[in-house]
Amino acid sequence: MSEQIEKVTIADGDTQTPDAHEEEIDLYPLREPSEDPRWAVRTVWVWVSIAVFLLLFIIVLLILGLWYD
Amino acid sequence: MNILAATNPFIRFPGGAKFSIGFLGIFHTSVGSLAIGFAFIVTVLQIVAYVRKDNRFDMLAKRVQLWHVCIYNIGTINAIGLVFALSGLFPQFWSQIFVQFFWTMILEELLFFMLATTLTLHYFFWDTMWGHKKLHIFMGALLTPMFFLQFFIINGMSSYMLTPGFAEGQVSNWSGTAGILGWDKLAFYNPTFLMLTLHRTAANFAYAGFVVAGICGIWLYRAQQGKIQSRYESGGRLAFKVAFTCFLLLPIIGFFYAWVLKYHGREAYDNLMIGRGDVVAGGIDWWWVKQLIVASMIGLGLVFSRRASKSKDEFTIPMPAVYVVALIYLLFYLGMAIQMTWLFFWGSLAAAVLAGMLGSHLLNHHSGSGRAVFILMGILSFLTVCLGGYVREASRPRFISPSGERIAGFNRIPAYENIYHPEERAGDLRMNIVRGTPPHAEDLPARPDRPDIKPETVEDLVSYRCISCHTLERVHLYKRSDWDRVVGRMRAYGMRLTDEEMQKIVNYLSDNNTKEDSPEFPGNPSP
Numbered sequence: 001m002s003e004q005i006e007k008v009t010i011a012d013g014d015t016q017t018p019d020a021h022e023e024e025i026d027l028y029p030l031r032e033p034s035e036d037p038r039w040a041v042r043t044v045w046v047w048v049s050i051a052v053f054l055l056l057f058i059i060v061l062l063i064l065g066l067w068y069d
Numbered sequence: 070m071n072i073l074a075a076t077n078p079f080i081r082f083p084g085g086a087k088f089s090i091g092f093l094g095i096f097h098t099s100v101g102s103l104a105i106g107f108a109f110i111v112t113v114l115q116i117v118a119y120v121r122k123d124n125r126f127d128m129l130a131k132r133v134q135l136w137h138v139c140i141y142n143i144g145t146i147n148a149i150g151l152v153f154a155l156s157g158l159f160p161q162f163w164s165q166i167f168v169q170f171f172w173t174m175i176l177e178e179l180l181f182f183m184l185a186t187t188l189t190l191h192y193f194f195w196d197t198m199w200g201h202k203k204l205h206i207f208m209g210a211l212l213t214p215m216f217f218l219q220f221f222i223i224n225g226m227s228s229y230m231l232t233p234g235f236a237e238g239q240v241s242n243w244s245g246t247a248g249i250l251g252w253d254k255l256a257f258y259n260p261t262f263l264m265l266t267l268h269r270t271a272a273n274f275a276y277a278g279f280v281v282a283g284i285c286g287i288w289l290y291r292a293q294q295g296k297i298q299s300r301y302e303s304g305g306r307l308a309f310k311v312a313f314t315c316f317l318l319l320p321i322i323g324f325f326y327a328w329v330l331k332y333h334g335r336e337a338y339d340n341l342m343i344g345r346g347d348v349v350a351g352g353i354d355w356w357w358v359k360q361l362i363v364a365s366m367i368g369l370g371l372v373f374s375r376r377a378s379k380s381k382d383e384f385t386i387p388m389p390a391v392y393v394v395a396l397i398y399l400l401f402y403l404g405m406a407i408q409m410t411w412l413f414f415w416g417s418l419a420a421a422v423l424a425g426m427l428g429s430h431l432l433n434h435h436s437g438s439g440r441a442v443f444i445l446m447g448i449l450s451f452l453t454v455c456l457g458g459y460v461r462e463a464s465r466p467r468f469i470s471p472s473g474e475r476i477a478g479f480n481r482i483p484a485y486e487n488i489y490h491p492e493e494r495a496g497d498l499r500m501n502i503v504r505g506t507p508p509h510a511e512d513l514p515a516r517p518d519r520p521d522i523k524p525e526t527v528e529d530l531v532s533y534r535c536i537s538c539h540t541l542e543r544v545h546l547y548k549r550s551d552w553d554r555v556v557g558r559m560r561a562y563g564m565r566l567t568d569e570e571m572q573k574i575v576n577y578l579s580d581n582n583t584k585e586d587s588p589e590f591p592g593n594p595s596p
Contacts, residue, residue, distance in 0.1 A: 026124070026296075027124055028118065028122040028123060028124045028127065029124070029199050030122075030199055030200070030202055031199050031200045032200055033200035033201055034200065035199075035200050036197055036198055036199065036200035036201055037197055040194050040197040040198065041198070041200075041201055041204075043190065043194075044190060044194060044198065044201070044204060044205070044208055045204070047186060047187065047190055047208070048204070048207065048208050048211065051183055051186075051187055051208075051211050051215070052211070054179065054183055055183075055211070055214060055215065055218070058176055058179070058180070058218055059218070061176065062218075062221070065257065065258075066258055
């Protein structure tokens with residue numbers, strides 16, 4: 001008997017429990033920039049700056065290697 | 070023990086050295102290529118989501134980026150294992166490569182660091198950056214040029230192994246005479262470098278897009294709610310179309326890749342195009358198998374694109390472009406049939422038509438949803454990446470002769486010609502794609518002459534031989550009694566020396582570069 005109840009529960013769970021993400025699909029939750037944690041924004045800015053600099057540096061090296069080596 | 074004279078491998082590895090490197094390499098290619106393509110697909114999905122203010126695409130992008138984090142870690146750890154195995158199983162070859170491309174490898178390492186950091190920050194700051202969405206998307210978009218540069222560098226090295234820019238008999242860049250090791254037209258920017266890079270880049274974007282679509286297809290089978298289904302249907306369609314667009318570029322880039330291979334890597338070209346019996350295992354030519362799969366992908370993609378172009382979907386590939394590329398493939402198969410066997414042509418055509426019919430049936434069966442086609446294409450693209458990677462590497466000239474003779478030590482590049490001759494294997498199958506020598510082949514720019522350096526004194530010998538691989542500082546760090554062992558070890562690593570030259574160097578170093586009271590160089594050096 002208990003086995004039967006368990007089976008029903010699992011089946012119900014598969015078909016009726018709403019997906020946790022369903023509610024989020026309708027939203028594109030853009031918000032005010034001031035609502036973002038400052039430490040996170042600063043971290044990202046610092047890293048993006050470093051990454052862009054390093055990318056340009058590497059590209060310049062590759063071009064110099066092609067011309068001058 | 071004389072390693073060079075040993076008849077058995079120095080290190081035994083399960084399955085043998087070739088199998089182990091092949092397995093690790095194909096595993097790495099299939100995972101690494103996916104990571105490179107994922108970065109591009111994530112950015113496309115994020116931009117589409119931002120422009121349309123449609124969270125379905127952004128949520129899918131986040132999920133793909135999570136897979137990307139996992140895949141990147143797996144691929145990186147696998148790469149370390151691959152380098153360990155290569156260094157252990159082919160130490161002389163790989164130590165030469167690492168010395169030759171030292172700064173190249175250092176830049177590669179820097180890019181690994183940049184990629185890991187950017188990827189981690191991008192995924193884990195996803196929900197904290199909704200107020201700075203453009204900045205977040207920009208950070209994610211940086212991953213694609215980073216991956217491209219990393220790919221750029223690794224392909225410079227790998228294409229060099231096939232088509233070094235210097236000719237036989239000339240002093241090679243192995244001698245270490247270049248200003249910055251490896252960064253020149255003879256090494257890094259070698260003849261097949263650009264086309265290999267472009268071809269693999271487009272292939273990776275296609276591969277990752279099809280895999281994302283395939284995973285969307287799996288989720289479509291599992292999803293119960295309409296909204297969830299809509300997310301995976303739309304996301305899968307977008308990923309599929311981006312992938313198929315990149316896929317359509319491949320034969321065009323591939324044509325020029327084959328063109329440079331024909332003049333600069335003839336053995337590999339012959340192996341791929343007309344070779345049978347070499348790039349095979351168990352009697353199967355994997356290059357042909359790959360082409361059959363590619364033909365099937367054309368059939369599936371063409372049917373899906375036709376169906377999608379009729380709907381007012383977000384983005385459609387112009388059908389004339391699809392037909393033109395399909396025609397290019399058809400001409401390629403036709404050419405192959407004329408050169409080899411019509412079985413190739415009819416097999417490819419049958420694969421394309423049957424796959425197209427299957428795709429049409431699947432689309433009808435699922436009321437226009439591409440879920441089954443997505444999964445099928447994901448699997449097929451995975452197989453083409455594995456097979457493509459395998460045949461590309463297997464088509465290289467051999468380091469071991471067909472009779473199994475070991476060619477140990479010494480410079481690999483001049484040894485290519487001595488080791489492997491396509492004629493031995495191809496026999497009467499060898500046919501000229503271009504009949505005779507094309508007139509412009511004689512007008513190709515001459516490779517620059519390098520000075521023929523001949524050591525005259527013992528100092529010259531030390532200078533020319535030792536600095537091929539390392540600086541001379543360390544010759545001051547050994548005791549008199551060490552030199553016989555050290556120079557012998559260098560010889561085992563591949564330094565070309567006659568017995569007489571070796572004795573001269575040992576005597577010279579013992580007499581002039583020895584500090585009797587100096588301790589052993591710390592950390593068990595490998596001079």
